Amino acid sequence: MDKKAGKKIFNGIAIGKIKFYSKKENPVSRVKVEDTDAEIARYEAAKDEAVKQLEQLYEKALVEVGEANAEIFNVHIMMLDDDDFNESVLNIISVQKVNAEYALAATGDNFAEMFANMEDEYFKARSADIRDITERVLSILCGNSESTDIGEEPVIIAAEDLAPSETVQMDKDKLLAFVTRLGSSNSHTAILARTMGIPALAGVEIDPSWDGKIGIVDGYEGICIVEPTMPVLEEYFKKKSADDEQKKLLQTLKGKENITKSGQKINLYANIGNPNDLMTVMENDAGGIGLFRSEFLYLESETYPTEEEQFQAYKKVVETMGGKKVIIRTLDIGADKQANYFGLDKEENPALGYRAIRICLTRPEVFRTQLRALFRASAYGNLAIMYPMIISVDEVRSIKEISKEVRSELAAEGVQIGDVEEGIMIETPAAAVMSDELAKLVDFFSIGTNDLTQYTLAIDRQNAKLDDFYDAHHPAVLRLIETVIKNAHKAGIWAGICGELGADTTLTKTFLKMGIDELSVSPGCILPVRKAVREAE
Amino acid sequence: MKSFEYTITDEVGIHARPAGLLVKEVKKYDSVINVTKDGKSAEAKKLMALMGLGVKQGDTVTVSVEGGDEEAVAAKIEEFFKNNL
Numbered sequence: 001m002d003k004k005a006g007k008k009i010f011n012g013i014a015i016g017k018i019k020f021y022s023k024k025e026n027p028v029s030r031v032k033v034e035d036t037d038a039e040i041a042r043y044e045a046a047k048d049e050a051v052k053q054l055e056q057l058y059e060k061a062l063v064e065v066g067e068a069n070a071e072i073f074n075v076h077i078m079m080l081d082d083d084d085f086n087e088s089v090l091n092i093i094s095v096q097k098v099n100a101e102y103a104l105a106a107t108g109d110n111f112a113e114m115f116a117n118m119e120d121e122y123f124k125a126r127s128a129d130i131r132d133i134t135e136r137v138l139s140i141l142c143g144n145s146e147s148t149d150i151g152e153e154p155v156i157i158a159a160e161d162l163a164p165s166e167t168v169q170m171d172k173d174k175l176l177a178f179v180t181r182l183g184s185s186n187s188h189t190a191i192l193a194r195t196m197g198i199p200a201l202a203g204v205e206i207d208p209s210w211d212g213k214i215g216i217v218d219g220y221e222g223i224c225i226v227e228p229t230m231p232v233l234e235e236y237f238k239k240k241s242a243d244d245e246q247k248k249l250l251q252t253l254k255g256k257e258n259i260t261k262s263g264q265k266i267n268l269y270a271n272i273g274n275p276n277d278l279m280t281v282m283e284n285d286a287g288g289i290g291l292f293r294s295e296f297l298y299l300e301s302e303t304y305p306t307e308e309e310q311f312q313a314y315k316k317v318v319e320t321m322g323g324k325k326v327i328i329r330t331l332d333i334g335a336d337k338q339a340n341y342f343g344l345d346k347e348e349n350p351a352l353g354y355r356a357i358r359i360c361l362t363r364p365e366v367f368r369t370q371l372r373a374l375f376r377a378s379a380y381g382n383l384a385i386m387y388p389m390i391i392s393v394d395e396v397r398s399i400k401e402i403s404k405e406v407r408s409e410l411a412a413e414g415v416q417i418g419d420v421e422e423g424i425m426i427e428t429p430a431a432a433v434m435s436d437e438l439a440k441l442v443d444f445f446s447i448g449t450n451d452l453t454q455y456t457l458a459i460d461r462q463n464a465k466l467d468d469f470y471d472a473h474h475p476a477v478l479r480l481i482e483t484v485i486k487n488a489h490k491a492g493i494w495a496g497i498c499g500e501l502g503a504d505t506t507l508t509k510t511f512l513k514m515g516i517d518e519l520s521v522s523p524g525c526i527l528p529v530r531k532a533v534r535e536a537e
Numbered sequence: 538m539k540s541f542e543y544t545i546t547d548e549v550g551i552h553a554r555p556a557g558l559l560v561k562e563v564k565k566y567d568s569v570i571n572v573t574k575d576g577k578s579a580e581a582k583k584l585m586a587l588m589g590l591g592v593k594q595g596d597t598v599t600v601s602v603e604g605g606d607e608e609a610v611a612a613k614i615e616e617f618f619k620n621n622l
Contacts, residue, residue, distance in 0.1 A: 071554055072553075074557065075553040075554065075557050078557040078560060078561075078584050079584060079585065081584075082583060082584045082585045083582070083583050084583050084585055084586055085585055111585060114585075114589055115588070115589070118589075118591050119591065120550070120591055120593055122549050122550070122552060123552075123588060123591050126553065126588060129553070130585075
């Protein structure tokens with residue numbers, strides 16, 4: 001068994017025979033010619049033929065992968081029509097008195113290099129397009145017909161790199177996955193893999209000896225396994241059928257409303273902890289982000305992240321989500337999440353210790369920086385702020401005072417601010433009990449069931465010895481949830497759940513009956529929960 | 538010569554697709570049209586040179602039009618930038 005890691009391009013799981021795909025090389029040698037006009041004519045004819053092929057490819061891609069992806073072939077046609085490119089080829093032929101193949105290959109190398117040396121990732125990736133068009137005309141000049149025949153059986157394609165024209169010409173029904181050594185997530189092949197919905201990895205140390213062997217591509221973990229052992233193979237057959245099930249759900253439930261049979265509608269949002277998760281949020285059709293943990297900014301940094309760094313990160317998220325709601329939770333560090341530069345003391349009971357809003361209220365400079373960044377980003381989308389670990393009305397009053405100061409500070413600087421909802425997490429029994437008073441001060445509640453359960457039952461979930469005592473559906477917790485929802489509605493605000501319990505489909509009906517307004521779950525759980533909602537009365 | 542400045546709003550800048558459309562557009566006119574960024578200049582009817590400028594979102598470019606009906610052409614090209622870039 002051989003296991004190789006790679007960069008995740010598209011998720012999914014594939015199991016099948018590996019086909020090691022290598023391009024037919026067009027070896028080019030420099031040959032002196034007498035009749036340069038004839039060489040130029042050969043080049044022009046080959047170029048015209050290439051344009052004809054590209055026009056056909058465009059038509060084919062249009063049907064198979066849509067206009068946006070097909071557009072690349074129009075771009076290739078325009079590249080082949082580029083004055084500078086063609087002048088360079090003709091110039092080399094007539095000045096050096098050499099064959100068209102050599103002149104073309106040299107020109108292609110030069111232009112590809114120019115793009116490869118550019119700073120921006122997008123423009124860098126365009127060097128692959130230059131190589132692609134160069135190879136196409138070269139094949140015609142050399143009389144090699146293009147062959148992208150991959151055989152009769154469905155296969156996992158392993159290759160150095162794949163040109164967009166190659167991936168489009170392959171028979172879609174026989175493609176299980178792409179694994180390449182080169183290529184980036186900006187490449188057209190990556191975009192095509194996404195459109196076709198097959199797993200793809202780049203940056204993998206591929207090996208020609210893999211050809212014909214059984215392989216597994218796990219696009220979720222970014223690994224590729226060659227000749228897996230029986231237990232691994234069995235494990236992956238299970239994973240694959242679960243994945244297929246999920247994808248089937250996706251097809252039938254995408255774009256559908258979260259509505260019960262009797263017409264009760266709720267919002268289904270996603271919980272994420274990093275902007276890299278945005279792709280899965282979109283793929284799973286979340287209506288918004290119900291919990292965006294801002295800790296990643298602090299944990300991935302060696303020092304306090306600046307206002308500008310935070311602003312850019314939040315802005316990117318709200319912009320990517322379009323007008324959809326993005327609820328960002330302020331710093332929840334402490335307990336099991338530590339960043340050294342905070343200089344927090346070791347505590348005997350970290351879960352009951354100096355964490356989250358308690359840090360923010362005693363270190364207002366850290367809190368203000370984050371709030372400034374959040375309010376600034378609010379002008380770019382639909383942003384809401386949520387404060388964690390609340391236990392009292394006084395805390396909320398202090399928070400609101402600081403938030404008000406920050407807003408007027410920004411307004412005085414002439415900074416634009418959007419309409420920002422401000423809510424709190426209900427994750428302590430104290431907050432649940434006081435929720436009638438708290439509801440008068442905020443715009444929404446989001447119930448954090450993980451901590452709420454742990455604090456209500458006085459059970460440490462990490463301690464396996466307590467498993468027999470632990471009941472995720474303990475009536476005390478459910479009663480608290482019901483109270484919180486009732487008190488929210490009494491004050492005219494909405495209430496949601498962002499803890500693990502929200503994704504528990506055996507409780508979906510119960511929560512609906514309680515009148516829950518929103519459930520925020522990990523992206524992969526959105527569609528199963530939507531199914532449960534739609535099946536409820 | 539007629540010229541105008543434009544700040545790119547497109548997320549990926551002057552990328553392949555709009556660059557291709559721009560080339561098609563300027564080829565309709567006889568005027569010489571140049572796009573300049575940070576002192577580097579490219580003729581707008583040359584796709585690779587145009588992309589080679591590496592113009593990104595937020596970059597400001599100067600577009601100059603020379604010859605023919607330059608007033609009217611510049612207005613058309615400026616409109617094109619607003620709609621596509």
